[in-house]
Amino acid sequence: MKTILLVEDHEMNRDMLSRRLRRKGFTVEEAVDGVQALEKIAELKPDIVLMDMSLPRMDGWEATKRVKSDDTTKHIPVIGLSAHAMSGDRQKGLNAGCDDYDTKPIDFKRLLEKINQLLNRTA
Template sequence: MMNKILLVEDHEMNRDMLSRRLKRKGFEVAEAVDGLQALEKVEEVKPDLILMDMSLPQMDGWEATRRIKSNPETQDIPVIGLSAHAMSGDRQKGLNAGCDDYDTKPIDFKRLLDKIHTLLDQRSDS
């Protein structure tokens, strides 16, 4: 069974590139361009994992993640926060918002894949 990833990214080029690379690695990818659309898509596609850009229009990734994690139906979906902000406080802010892990842009694809597999493995073990 293919794992479904919801990729939330407002920058079209980043979204397109990351989506293609994930699909090549065997993932099914759904996309959202802002936090509000992410909340709709989570209900619709029931992803196994969410890659959440933190700087989004309409509703930012921090708020979208808080809402996903406060909903009993979606709170167990692992979220990896993605941000160009590499300040040490940002990682903590992401974890405080409910992110299960955090990665910085530009994306190191191998490192991100490792994080995705670790979280999916933990989820299938529970």
């Protein structure tokens, strides 16, 4: 089973998405802010990270930059998730190091396709 680290500070969003991912056969670990995300990424080396960009303590932009600047974690794909749907936000996420970017509310089928594409690319 592939492990996904879901970084999301809103409990309802985290609960809903983690349950749906588990039903699809993934192991799901959770973090609630950017600091905790970096700790869990270093510890678990997940197969992929779903990173909310608006987080307390350290936002997803900074956490992603740190993941991608570390030789031990830079290979881990990160999908940025945000309610920001402005045209420049996707590019901002990619510039921070996200391998892909998706907007909220989550279209689960589309997100699952992105997850599978990135997992197949790194396999």
